[in-house]
Amino acid sequence: MAVFCLLVILISCSLAADEFYSSIGRMTELLYTEQQLLASLNDYIQAEENKLETVKRWSESLANLSSFAIKNPERFLSHPVNAFKFLKRMNREWRDLEGLVRSNVSDGFVSNFNSRSEHLPNDDDLTGVAEALVRLQDTYQLDTDTMAKGKLPGTSLLLSNLTVEDCYDVGIAAYRDNDFYHTELWMAQALRQLEQGETPENVDAGILLDYHSFVLYKQGDLKSALVSTKRLLEIDPENERANQNLKYFEEHLAKQQTGEETLKKGRAPYNNVYERLCRGNSMEMTPLRQSLLSCRYHDNHGHPNLLIAPFKEEELWDQPRIVRYYDIVSEEDMAIYKALAQPRLMRSKVRDGKTEKSYPVRTRVSQNAWLKDRDHERVGRMVRRIGEITGLDMSTAEDLQVANYGVGGQYEPHVDFQRFSVNESVEPYAHLGTGNRIATWLLYISDVQAGGATVFPNVGAIAWPIKGSAVFWYNLLPDGQGNYETQHAACPVLVGSKWVANKWLHERGQEFRRRCGLQSST
Structure with missing residues (x-):
């Protein structure tokens, strides 16, 4: 049926100005948009119910899911399978529905839809959320059947399964990225579900086997490619193509068996230190080092504002020293930070230190907003609290950055300081004029059901998101050089909506608070 057409929409849909997949918070807005579109659609159905029986059935099936989701949008969209199917629905099916309605007297619905069409997900969103599923699959070593059935750790919200057509779309996203390893996995999953009795409308076994055999060949598995062909x-x-491929595969397979050709090896699953840490496999400390880590009440050497109410401090790692402070802010504080940031969220970017320009990159999938101390009394209060706990001057710190991670949201390994050589005359963060980022304060303002840890690949440390807690570390060594052991990453969010607030403290103003030294190590 035209309503569910998956292929035409890829060509015909208009581009939207907004990006949604990189922020669960932004995606929640789409649920309300969908509710408004659904109401308009129901009005139209009532006007021409006898002509629009197909549309009515689609609307009724969507109404139950949408009304459930709207009760707790973040919880619903924090499940990556729900997010994938939701963005796919908003990107394709509503637009296809518009085409069906245009063939009738449908001024009310079309007008309502057109007023919102520029703010619907585009194809980049659909590609981004499909790539996110692949990223989660790799990072957390999940098989395609687990992903397709939505059986993910940390959740019991299993409202959605991926259909044959969904699996095909994920495979196509991998294929367009020349990721033949994952293309094969998802085409094979689609074929299995087809064999189990699913009846897709727009994808058949021929299309799936065509892709499946080709990507097996691209990975060097001629034997399996021959079977699929x-x-x-x-x-x-x-x-015609399959008959040509059959002869080609048989010929080259025979040459491999006789040793005339060397067997090409396909891509193996990526499994580096960063991904192992994301799965919770931290590097073991020696018993002596472990015994020296401690928990205490921290009052910053008798700071007057902390004497009566010190903060709980836990040492997570010794070299570099990484500490966590608990119960830094209240639930109300965190709600205020989110409310202030929500309407300002924009795609997170990475700054090029040489050109001073910022770009969105695939290695950083989130949206962020900047809050000034004066934006709300609670923001200013928290910034003052950071100064009291760390003993550092906050007047040269950057504004508070509030970030929300999208489906599979991540920030791959990076350092917070700006790299430079001692022979370079360029000052780090010259546009700020406050020196390099001496320290990082990372405040978690949400819990995350699964995934989303902060990891330090060069040393093996892990900090799991704990709502209301903050992790603190120094980025620079005492002599002012960058400490590459502080390289860290935000692991992909498997299930949940991850919100954080970052405060980067700079060198200027710290001369008598954290004295520099001639030696690199403390």
Whole structure:
């Protein structure tokens, strides 16, 4: 049926000005938009119910899901399968529905839709959320069947399964990225679900086997590619490309077996230190080092504002020293930070230290907003609290950055300081004029059901998101050089909506608070 057409929409849909997949918070707005569109659609159905029976059935099936989701938008959208299907629905099915309605007297619905169409997800959103599923699959070593059934750790919200067409779309996203390893996995999953009795409308076994055999060949698995090609020819004996591939695969497979050709090896699953840490496999400390870590009440050497109410401090790591402070802010404070940031969220970017320009990159999937101390009394109070706890001057710190991570949201390994050589005359963060980032304060303002840890690949440390707690470390060594052991990453969010607030403190003003030294180490 036209309502569910998956292919035409890829060509015909208009581009939206907004990006949604990189922020769960932004995606929640779409649920309300969908509710408004649904109401308009129901009005139209009532006017021409006898002509729009197909549209009515689609609307009724969507109404139950949408009304459930709207009760707790973040919880619903924090499940990546729900997010994928939701963005796909908003990107494709509503636009296809518009085409169906235009063939009738549908001024009310079309007008309502057009007023919102510029603020619907575009194809980049759909590609981004499909790539996120692949990223989660790799990072957390999840098989395609687990992903397709939505059986993810940390959640019991299993409202959505990926259909054959969904699996095909994820595979196509990987294929367009020349990721033949994951293309094969998702095409194979689609084929399995097809064999189990699913009846997709726009994808058939021939299309799946065509892609499946080709990507197996691209990975060097001619034997399996030959099997898929033979299955395709059983369905479509006259398929010209499949018949040509059959001869080609048989010829080259014979050469491999006789040793005339070398077998190409396909891509193996990526499994580096960063991903292992994301799964919770931290590096073990020696018993002596572990015994020296401690928890205490921290009053910053008798700071008058902390004497009566010191903060709980936990040492997470010794070299570099990484500490966590608990119960830094209240629930009300965190709600205020989110409310202030929500309407200002924009795609997070990475700054090029040489050109001083910022760009969105695939290695950083989130949206952020900047809050000034004067934006709200609670923001200024928290900034003063950071100064009291760390003993550092906050007057040269950057504004508070509030970030929300999207589906599979992440920030791959990076350092917070600006790299430079001692022989360079360029000052770090010259546009600020406050020196390099001497320290980082990372405040978690939400819990995360699964994934989303902050990890330090060069040393093996892990800090899990704990709402209301903050993690603190120095980025620079005492002599002012960058400490590359502080390289860190935000692991992909598997289930949940991760919100953080970052405060980067700079060198200027710290001369008598954290004295520099001639030696690199403390």
